[in-house]
Amino acid sequence: MQQIEIFEIPSPCIGVCQTNNRGYCLGCFRSRDERFNWQTMSDVDKKQVIVLCQQRKRRAANATNTKKPTAEGKQNDFDF
Template sequence: MSKDIITPCIGICSYNADGLCVGCFRTGDEIVNWFDMSDEERRSVMLQLDQRAQSSFD
């Protein structure tokens, strides 16, 4: 495992009503498990973040 995908955390750690961090739009489980995830798992999460962010502002 190369762990090439860095965390999307920007240091604003607060959760919205959907249970997503308002800084990076990851779930609590994704945040806690980030460093244990494979690159493939991280990539999968990263691909969802833009859509989650857009949905939060709709």
């Protein structure tokens, strides 16, 4: 049995509306289909999409953090 939501689940859109090379929005991390079908999705589907978006956002942040070179190592090599 599906639980009825008292409040509408808001869209995760933050108004960035640009996509990355995989087709996910850079602001909310939804796919094209998820963005276009949001209004017709059930609350269960919306919750699932939000969980997926959170996972995508974490993966993107982790990928960005592992690719950043640190200047700290280069500066520590200097002997004055």
